[in-house]
Every structure is written in C-alpha cells, then in structure tokens.
Amino acid sequence: MNDNTKTLAFLGAAGAAIVLAWTSMPQGREATSSANKMGKSLFDPFDGTEATAINITEVDQELQESKSIEVAQTEKGWFIKRTGKVDYPADADNQLQDVSTVLLDIRIVDIAGEGSGEHAKFGVLNPNVANPQDAGIGKYMALKNTSGSSLAELIIGNEVKDVSGLRYVRKPGENTVYTAELENVNDVSTKFVDWVEKDFLDLDKWDIQRITLDNYEVAKGRIIPVTPQILDYNSSEWKLSGSILAEGEELDKDKLDALKDALDDLEIIDVESKPAILASSLSKGSEFVDVNNAQALQATASSLQQKGFYAANELDAAGKPKAYPNGKPMLKVVSEKGEIRVGMKDAVEYVLRFGETYRGPEDDENSTGDSRYIYAYARVNESLLDPPELEIVPSPLPEKPAPLVKPGTPLNETNATVIPPSSVEIIEGNEGDKGKDGEQGDPAASTPPPPGPPPNIKPPSTPPSAPPPPPPARQPSPPSSEANGTSAASSIATDPDAEYTKMRAQREAEIARVKAENASKQKEYTEKLTKAQARVKELNEKLAGWYYVISNDVYEKIRLERTDFVKTQKKEDGDTAKPTEVAASHVLVAYKGGSRADPTITRSKEEAKARAVSLRKQIVDEAKDFAAVALENSDGPSKTKGGDLGKFTFETMAKAFSEAAFALDVGGVSEVVETPFGFHIIKRTE
DSSP states (O other): OOHHHHHHHHHHHHHHHHHHHHHTSOSSSOTTSGGGGTTSBSSOOOOGGGOOEEEEEEEETTTTEEEEEEEEEETTEEEEEOTTSOOEEOOOHHHHHHHHHHHTTOBEEEEEEOSGGGHHHHTOBOTTTSOTTSSSBOEEEEEEOTTSOEEEEEEEEEEOTTOTTEEEEEOTTOOOEEEEEOOSGGGOOOOGGGGSOSOTTOOOGGGEEEEEEEOOEEETTEEEOOOOEEEEEETTEEEEOSSOOOTTEEEOHHHHHHHHHHHHTOOOSEEEEOOHHHHHHHHTTSSOOOOOOHHHHHHHHHHHHHHTEEEEEOBOTTSOBOBOTTSOBOEEEEETTOEEEEEETTSEEEEEEEEEEEOOOTTOTTTTSOEEEEEEEEEEOGGGSOOOOOOOOOOOOOSSOOOEEOTTOOOBTTBOEEOOHHHHHHHHOTTGGGSTTOSSOOHHHHSOOOSSSOTTOOOOOOOTTSOOOOOOOOOOOOOOSSOHHHHHHHHOOSOHHHHHHHHHHHHHHHHHHHHHHHHHHHHHHHHHHHHHHHHHHHHHHHHTTEEEEEEHHHHHHHSOOHHHHEEEOOOOTTOOOOOSEEEEEEEEEOOTTOTTOOTTOOOOHHHHHHHHHHHHHHHHTSOOOHHHHHHHHOOSGGGGGTTEEEEEETTTSOHHHHHHHHHSOTTOBOOOEEETTEEEEEEEOO
C-alpha cells in the first residue's frame, strides 16, 4: 500500500467513524440547540475518500503576510498546486495525515461565544479575508471534493488557556465559536518544503563507497578540465586515488566526514521544472536525445544557462565531438562549478552538478540568495561492485586413458601413460632362455632393471588449462625364478581401467562443482546489477523533471578543492614536513629579451642581476622595508601591494621560485632567484 493509498484509507476510516457516531446519537434531543451540541461532531458525516483537495491559509506573523497552499489529488497522486510554477508531488505523508487528524471527527467540547465581535479575541478571524496586519487571525483548513465543495472547513484559533490540546474553532460563515480538542495543528504548514520529501536523493551516508570531485570549469563556452580527485571510503578510512599525497601531506578526515554528512543532509529548499527534452531524456537513461527540433534545443540551452548549466558536446577518446548516426551532435550537461559523483556500495552513482545562486520571487520564503541550483541524476557504475572471483574450470579427461608406450618414447598429450620397464621385459622375454636374442637369450635382457621410469624420461609440466596426465600403471614385483609368467600376472593386482574410470568421475565431479559455484557467484553479481538498474530507473523518474534548490551552506561543504581536504601533517619532534602552501612577497627585476619580460624594459640580463643583488643588500644588510623596496623597484604587477603574492601551492609558481620560497622560514629572505620572469628576491610571510 503506497502513501497516498494509506492516506485515503485513513480518511475513509475516519469518515466511517463519524457516520457511526451520527447514527448512534441519542434521540429525543434538539440537535441544533446550543445545549445539545456538546460532545457532538462539528461536521455533518462525510465519506473521507471523497476528499480530493486540501486548502490551508495562515498569516506569517513575522512578515505579516498571508500565505496559502493547495494540495490536490490527481491520477498520479497528491500534488502541490503552485501559481506560476509546475505542480510538485506532495510526498510528505505526515502532512496529509496531520490534516486528516485535525479535521476528521472533531467533537465540540463547549461553546465559547456566539458573536462576531469576539472572533479576534479567540483568534478565529478568517485569514482569507482579514487584513494580514490585524490581530487575532486564525488558520484556515478545508477538505474539498472533486466539485470544489467543502467536506470540512474550519478556522482554528488560539489555545484555551491552561488546557493543553483545547482550541477555539469556528466554521467560516458562522459566528459561533466552539472549543474542541485538536491534534497536530502546529504541524500543518503552508510551506512548500513541509509538504515534500526533503531527502530527494534518498542517500544513506553509510553506503557511500567513493566520492569523485571533478571541479572543472566552463569559460567562454569551453570546458577547462582538471584532474578529478577520487576518494574511496572503507571501514571508516579515506584513501585518495585521484592524485598522490606529497611527503608531509595527509587527508583531513574531519573535512571528508563532514562532506559525507552533508551529502546525507542534502535537502530540498525549492524546485523548478526542467524543459521537456531534459526530463524525457533522463527518464530514458540519457541526458539528451537525438532531437531534430532546433527551437526546442535552443529553449533547453537557454533554460540551462539561466541556472548555471550548459549543453556541451560529448567527446570521444581522441577529443572529437561524438554524433548520432544521423549526424546530429551528441550532447551532455555541464556546470560552471564542476560536478561531484557519489558512488554507493550497490553500484548506484549519483551525479551532482551545481549551478547559479537561486533567487525566488519576493513572496517566496526561500528568496534569500543563500541557495543554489543543483542538477542531479543517477546511473549504474559497475566498477563500484567487486567482480565475481570465478575459478578456472578444469578440462575433462578423455573417455579412454592414453595408450601404453615403451620407455624412451617422447610423451605428448595423448601418449602420457608410461608402461614400467619391468613390464616391457616380461612382455618380450616371457619364455626364459628362448628369447629373441638366441638360445640362452641376452643376459642383460634377462635381468630386470630397477623399477621406475628410465632416467632420461621426465613427465612434462601440465599446462594450466590441460588435465594432468594419468598416473603410470602400478609396477609389478620382480618375477620369481620359478615361473616368470605367473608372477608377472599376479603382480598386476589393480585394474588400470577401473582406476582411470574413478579418476575421470572425480574430475567430472570437480568440474560440476566449479561450474555450480561460478554460476552462483555470477548470478549474485547479476542480481546486484539488476537491482542497481531498477534503483537508478526509480531515482531518475523522480529526479528527471526538476532543477532542485539546496542550501548554499551545504553546497560549500560538498564542493571541495584539494586544498580543503589535504593538510600538512602535524610536526612531531624532528619532523620537518613541508607545508602544502605558503604566502610570500617578492621583488622582480626583469630584463630585455627575457621570455616573459615587459617590452618597455631596456636593461640587460647582467644589469638586472646586479640590480637584484643590490636591492637584496638594501633589504638584508641595510634593513630597508621589503614592501617599500618592492613598491619602488619591482617590475611585477604585485608592486602596488608591496610585492605581496598571497598564498600559493608549490605547483602554482615556477619551480625555482617555489623551491626557494618553500625552503624559507617565515620572515626569511631568499638569495637572488632566476626564473623566466627575471630575477627575484623572495620573502616568506606565512
């Protein structure tokens, strides 16, 4: 049962209770008399399932403005009706239930007054008609049916003094003020955010496995790429995969944990609808589709740009724009502020792109400028799942064992069973001294050699994919002198065919086991992917149609630069770890012909170096103020700030400059340093 069905069931059950109370009312009393209204239902009985709209109006006391909200039932569920904006799902089930609790089966406790002059005193002035600056305005709530008629309509006023849960109430159009017990009145709001599911990503921080910070920028219609920072999270530990931590650097766990918490706390402040192209495309699993309507594409691009997003070409591995088979460009959405990809343990990956600061209409409770657009969707990332570890399936053995061969015969895959040398002698010399070598036979031939294969025969190593050769047949005991043939026959006690059949059955059982386990592992992996695909489809159907608006405070915790989460290790005794950034000032002396020199400079390189040495002497030996020397003599643009360059990382400056600056202690002044800009005197300030 979904949330809307549960709410309708709740309304229906409450309506049935009202009908029962009405029909069981004691007879013989005048129901309309004031005295006989105590304990009775405030509204005539109605079927709660007829309610298809909820209207609420109240006054914001701080702003002294009237605010209202309408929530209506459609074929797709309950939606918030917003003037000038597209309707949005009212999927905060608690609000629907709270309204039901307030309006259904209200029982009259007492009559507080019957004249209109007391309405302000009880706080039951109608907010739909009263001046918002007036005192004593109540909260208007109504349940309506499909025709727009009110099933239950009420103005809720002040709480009765010293009686918890008891309030003054009045029906619009009537003067009588009653007291009644009401629940959840303060929980029912006219704010958009209170009627929606705020956790629009439905993301659990404990399931986060990988966060990729891709802080590319868009300038003059072109993407300026950067190296993505990939952060893997496992067993409460963070690992940086996108770049290498330098000596003396470490990850700031507190900052990264705060990032993970912020993703979990990401909540809606407001929403605006996307163009139909974007919504339908994302529902189908892509950001853009092959659309031939140039006007629609132009409108889509304009909508994106207003929010801080752009349509850009998809590029192939060679950096060339991709196109559909009909030649139309393949497009994707990019952001001015880059994107964050959040990979979950179930292979679902969220893609979050941040746009411009949001400013709603003047009467919008969220029009503060402290909010920002976010473009979000989900996709499956198989790399987030560990692939199944499948065993190699052994090769089956042939139906028959390999044939016996004489010693010395080269072994191969079909000729791997070696007959023992003693068996060979028995086969060829089983008639004693009448063997093939003459009357007495060859003495050497009549003497059995020691058991085992000849010294020059070495069974080959079995390749990984080939079955091992069957073991050699059991060697018989040396023949007795009385009856060679009988001894030889009795010495072969084991049936080689039976042994081989048993071995083959064992191999087949092993093959069956490996295949079954591999199939089970593959099935488990496939099921995980199927679930991820279903989850992505569910998320994108929800996310597809909307630009979301989030708090700028949360945004600043999420969009981090490398310097935000990489810090210098704390120094211990004897530890000389380098900082990740320093602050410094410099005096630049440029020369004519330098690779980056101002063309108006005429001094030679030798003159420039001599001048730099002289200026350093003034600073170090004569104690002249560094900023003053820079202001009067530096050829760099920072001269107006006394040479102050602010903070910078090692990679920001020319290598020689950074090596000198990072080697200084705070307050230290460098020797003269040469770079393509000229000659520098550097002072480290932080």
